[in-house]
Amino acid sequence: MKPQLFIKISLSLLVFLLMFLPFIPLILSSLSFGWQWPAIIPDSISFRAWDYVLFGSSGTWQAVGVSLLIALIVTIINILLAVPAANALVRNSFRGKWLMEAIIFAPIIIPPFVAVMGIHLTFLKLGLTETIVGVVLAHLSPTLPYMVRAIMISYQTLSVDWEDQARMLGAGPVSRFTLVVLPHLLPGIVAGASLSILISLSQYLITFIIGSGQVVTLSILLFPFISGGDPAIASAYSLLFAGMAIMTLFGLDVLLKKYYQQKKAVTNKG
Amino acid sequence: MSDLRIINVEKQYKQPQQKDNPAFSLHPINLTIHEGEFFSLLGPSGCGKTSLLKLVAGLLQADNGEIWIGDQNLTQVPSEARNFAMVFQQSLLFPHMTVEDNVAFGLKMQKVDKKQRLSKARDMLEHVGLQSFGSRFPDELSGGQQQRVALARALVANPRVLLMDEPFSALDPGLREEMRDLLSRIQLEFHVTVLFVTHDREEAFSLSDRIAVMSRGEFLQVGTAKELYERPLTTKVASFLGLKNxxxxxxxxxxxxxxxxxxxxxxxxxxxxxxxxxxxxxxxxxxxxxxxxxxxxxxxxxxxxxxxxxxxxxxxxxxxxxxxxxxxxxxxxxxxxxxxxxxxxxxxxxxxxxxxxx
Amino acid sequence: MKNSIFLASAFLALTLSACSQDTNEQTAEETEQLLTSDWQTIADSATGQQVNMYMWGGSDNINRYIDEWVAPRLKKDHDVELNRVPMNDSQDIINQLVDEKFAGKSNGSMDIIWINGENFKTAKDNDLLWGSFSGQLPNFNDFIDKDAPEIANDFGEPVEGLEAPWGKAQFVFVHDEKKSQNPPKSMDELAEWVQENPGQFTYPALPDFTGSAFVRHVLYETTGGYEQYQQPAESISDLEKRLEPMWDYLNSIEPYLWRDGETYPESLAKQDQLYASGEIAITMSYDPALAASEVLKGRFPDSTRTFVLDGGTLSNTHFLSIPFNSSARAGAMVAINEMMSPEAQTAKLSPENWGDLSAIDLNLLSSEQQQAMNAVELGEATLSLAELENNRLPELSSDYIEIIEKGWLQHVAKE
Structure with a gap:
């Protein structure tokens, strides 16, 4: 029993370290003032980078808001599109099914800038550039495949018998979907949503080209610093970005837990 | 009288619906099941008994023929509006709902108010001997208990017909017998019409008022257990019933x-x-x-x-x-x-x- | 399902295009009038406009100068709202404009763009710029020496009023005084220096902008001065032969460079990193005040100093321009004029703000203004304005730069 506990603790510690190790240099570098080789840690610290990122005129908070708004809308649209798509792809066999799958999953393989040039011209003509909606539409292509994939896996484990059973108990199409199908898909939807949010948040090229600088997300602010070589500010932005992503996923997790708890509470009360 | 009448129902599969089921067709079938009767469809797997059951349920669309109950034609009525109930081989209890909510599901669909449906659900759980299990979740129950909940769930809304598709075949033999007794008792108590699909002749014999022996999409013989056993119409029926001499x-x-x-x-x-x-x-x-x-x-x-x-x-x-x-x-x-x-x-x-x- | 996606996106597209139509679009006539009308009219029509300035966004100093110095003053004095849009690369601005031109977008959101050199040439060749507006700006007329070659030409390309000068840059070398007391002041000295200090020098691999500029200094010093190249590259028939001493020189120092010259830093940022961490002794910059601001940030050691070659270093001008489809041209003109004012230029010169050399001619300023500008503390790492001014060499036009960048890959990076 005891050695097992020891292994457990040391393993958790290892995982924890592995997860946080990459952040340590980032934290140091974001606070560094005169960090010269071969010093392992900076001689003195400065909050210059954080001051610029958090309190300066950099528009960071607005960019965080825009990033999250876009990721949220993208994810909601993804769910609305992916559920029927996954349903059709898993349960029906139809002519040209492989082609549909290939089209949906193509953005995973084809680099985004190939498509985004064509999208840009089309969106220019439609007046969709420089709008959040245009960016949202453009974000759908790299995110949708992951959502469809995740929900397809959920559908594969949902036998039609479940819906037949609900049907025999008098459930119409809407009740069948909300009371039987949706709860089963939920873990898949959450997995897909997490991916969709993360991918949307980290889109630079697509956001930049379609948003044309008028839709400023955190990655738009972050990129010039990464390639421009101000490591302190780039590190601070990277940490903020990671924080935003982690908080979002954490929030999603909390919401889900709340949902299940509520369900349990309601059933317990009854 | 609300007898269940199956009139000239037929169904053809153009392609094998599954790999292990060869293409087959259900020949026109005529059958009247009386109110309160326990009727079994007995036959080897792939004989079309489950298809017939699903046709009656409305989960499959017949090519031809009609389903009536009493003087009401149900052929075009969707499954959810037929007020039938069905118990499958798997219990198919909704995993995210408690046992009670599972049982009350059918009543919820009928918009029965919460208090009433939960009290009915509890009553029904008592009938299947699970009165103290209401607030558990299905995965905390054994296979037999789950199937009992499924039975309670099917019966709670007073279905006109209870359809059962090999409901006990996934259970241990000992448990199976126990479930048969429970089912017999409850069927008498609720006087519900049952259409029961099985490939187990003992099960069919011990439960049924009448049995239809099926093979390759048609009825070979319909009768009481005794009639079938003592007076099989064909050697096929006889051999399926296990008569060796x-x-x-x-x-x-x-x-x-x-x-x-x-x-x-x-x-x-x-x-x-x-x-x-x-x-x-x-x-x-x-x-x-x-x-x-x-x-x-x-x-x-x-x-x-x-x-x-x-x-x-x-x-x-x-x-x-x-x-x-x-x-x-x-x-x-x-x-x-x-x-x-x-x-x-x-x-x-x-x-x-x-x-x-x- | 395919249909539903298609329908959904089509629906969205329709609703959006309907609401994104600009309501207060200026007519073509009105905007063209801005190129001829008097300044007061322009200033009046600029009132209340929002001006989007697209520029490289990778320096917190520059960003802060725009956001915290320029923008509030514009808002207060002229009721023009300046919105800085960060870019990763000025090339992206040009690509965007090419697409917009192709798609016929007339109500663009770029009002001011920050360009020079090759980007300017591309923009000019593709008609991406609005028109000859700089002559309309009072500060341009009052404080700029319009005939100076570095104002009239941008890397050899005639400016023709399509862009207005914003600042100047001059190439400097950066070294740590404590580590190397007598830095090399010519290419010959550099060749000796690298032999004495192997592994301490390198330059960013071409086509890096700064690396390429370094090689141009080698060209000037090893092939007999810049004067011969003030004509189109095509008209020099024996150009390849003339360039040979440059390749020979670069190959001769290569074994003594950082990592034995087997590899070069991929960008100036990487080279600065090497200098900051003490791996190499000399770096370089096309911004004479950058070293000072890096010292302020604590990235470069306090003993960092800059120097120019005895034979002078390259200098160029960077400009602000207005794209063909700007929606707020009057506002853009007011903003650009304001950024060329002696006050704005003096503030820009201060390393605390940015440290960018002024585009205006000191001799055209009043004595008070001159004093203010001279009083700017440039930081110990930055050379005096006079020392920089006296050691300036003109830039090469982009046809040469292209030849040099290709040639470098062929002759120097070949191994």
Whole structure:
């Protein structure tokens, strides 16, 4: 029993370290003032980078808001599109099914800038550039495949018998979907949503080209610093970005837990 | 009266619906199931019994024919509005709902208010002996308990017909029997019409008022368990029911004569001439001893004991008579006097001799 | 399902295009009038406009200068709202404009763009710029020496009023005084220096902007001065032969460079990193004040100093321009004029703000303004304005730069 506990603790510690190790240099570098080789840690610290990122005129908070708004809308649209798509792809066999799958999953393989040039011209003509909606539409292509994939896996484990059973108990199409199908898909939807949010948040090229600088997300602010070589500010932005992503996923997790708890509470009360 | 009537229902599959099911079609079927009757569809897998059940449920669309209940035509009514209930092989309890909510599901769909439906659900759980399990989740229950919840869920909304698709086949044999008893009891209590699909003849025999034996998409025979067992219409039915003593022969001018000549007796005038089979139930053969009464009408045969097997409470004895091999059931006391290789005499009453011509 | 996606996106597209139509679009006539009308009219029509300035966004100093110095003053004095849009690369601005031109987008959101050199040439060749507007700006007329070659030409390309000068840059070398007291002041000295200090020098691999500029200094010093190249490259028939001493020189120092010259830093940022971490002794910059601001940030050691070659270093001008489809041209003109004012230029010169050399001619300023500009503390690492001014060499036009960048890959990076 005891050695097992020891292994457990040391393993958790290892995982924890592995997860946080990459952040340590980032934290140091974001606070560094005169960090010269071969010093392992900076001689003195400065909050210059954080001051610029958090309190300066950099528009960071607005960019965080825009990033999250876009990721949220993208994810909601993804769910609305992916559920029927996954349903059709898993349960029906139809002519040209492989082609549909290939089209949906193509953005995973084809680099985004190939498509985004064509999208840009089309969106220019439609007046969709420089709008959040245009960016949202453009974000759908790299995110949708992951959502469809995740929900397809959920559908594969949902036998039609479940819906037949609900049907025999008098459930119409809407009740069948909300009371039987949706709860089963939920873990898949959450997995897909997490991916969709993360991918949307980290889109630079697509956001930049379609948003044309008028839709400023955190990655738009972050990129010039990464390639421009101000490591302190780039590190601070990277940490903020990671924080935003982690908080979002954490929030999603909390919401889900709340949902299940509520369900349990309601059933317990009854 | 709200009898369930199945009128000329037929269904053709153009392609095999699954890889292990060959393409087949359900021949036009006519059947009336009386209100409160327990009716079983018995047949090997792939005979179309589940398809017929799903056609009745409305989960499959028939090519032709109609489903009526009483004077109401249900053919175009969607499954969810038929007020039927169905229990599947898997319990299919919704995993994210408590047992109580699962049972109350059908009532919720009927917009029964919460208080009422939960009280009804609890009542029903009591009927299946699970009154204290209401607030648990399905994965905390054993397989048998889950199936009992499924049964409670199916019955709670007073369905007009309860459809059951091999509901106990995934359970352990001991549990299966327990479930049969429960089902019989509840069926009598609620007086619900049951259409039950099974490939297990014992199950069908012990539960059913009437049974339809199915093969390749058609009914071979419909009748009570006793009728089927004692008077199977064809050798196919007989062999499916496990009757082993099937002796080929010929009916000619009022006589049945087996091919090897070991059986010969007068048959009813109604029996058709031609190739026929004699079917003798194992328990219809009695050992002839010194003190056994002589039969007024019947036949006696000589045979050599080939094998004796103890079979809960009685012996199943294999005998060769002429070219035929027969199995008869003998009591332990009778069997105690026998040994393998011994020649014995058996007698069969005339009324137990059942001749069919296919 | 395919249909539903298609329908959904089509629906969205329709609703969006309907609401994104600009309501207060200026007519073509009105905007063209801005090129001829008097300044007061322009200033009046600029009132209340929002001006989007697209520029490289990778320096917090520059960003802060725009956001915290320029923008509030514009808002207060002229009711023009300046919105800085960060870019990763000025090339992206040009690509965007090419697409917009192709798609016929007339109500663009770029009002001011920060360009020079090759980007300017591409923009000019593709008609991506609005028109000759700089002559309309009072500060341009008052404080700029319009005939100076570095104002009239942008890397050899005639400016023709399509862009207005914003600042100047001059190439400097950066070294740590404590580590190397006598830095090399010519290419010959550099060749000796690298032999004495192997592994301490390198330059960013071409086509890096700064690396390429370094090689141009080698060209000037090893092939006999810049004067011969003030004509189109095509008209020099024996150009390849003339360039040979440059390749020979670069190959001769290569073995003594950082990592034995087997590899070069991929960008100036990487080279600065090497200098900051003490791996190499000399770096370089096309911004004479950058070293000072890096010292302020603590990235470069305090003993960092800059120097120019005895034969002078390259200098160029960077400009602000207005794209063909700007929606707020009057506002853009007011903003650009304001950014060229002596006050804005003086503030820009201060390393605390940015440290960018002024585009205006000191001689055209009033004595007070001159004083203010001279009083700017440039930081110990930055050379005096006079020292920089006296050691300036003109830039090469982009046809040469292209030849040099290709040639470098062929002759120097070949191994």
């Amino acid at each position: 099937i002796i080929e022969g010929n009916v000619e001018s009022g006589y049945f004569r087996s091919t090897d000549g070991s059986f010969e007796f007068i048959v009813d005038a109604t029996t058709k001439n031609g190739l026929s089979c004699l079917i003798v139930r194992p328990e219809a053969m009695q050992l002839v001893t010194e003190d056994s009464p002589t039969l007024i009408s019947g036949i006696q045969i000589q045979g050599i004991v080939e094998q004796m097997k103890f079979n809960h409470g009685f012996y199943s004895v294999k005998i060769s008579a002429g070219e035929s091999h027969l199995t008869c059931s003998l009591t332990s006391q009778q069997a105690a006097t026998l040994c393998v290789g011994q020649t014995i005499a058996l007698q069969i009453e005339k009324k137990e001799l059942w001749v069919v011509n296919d």
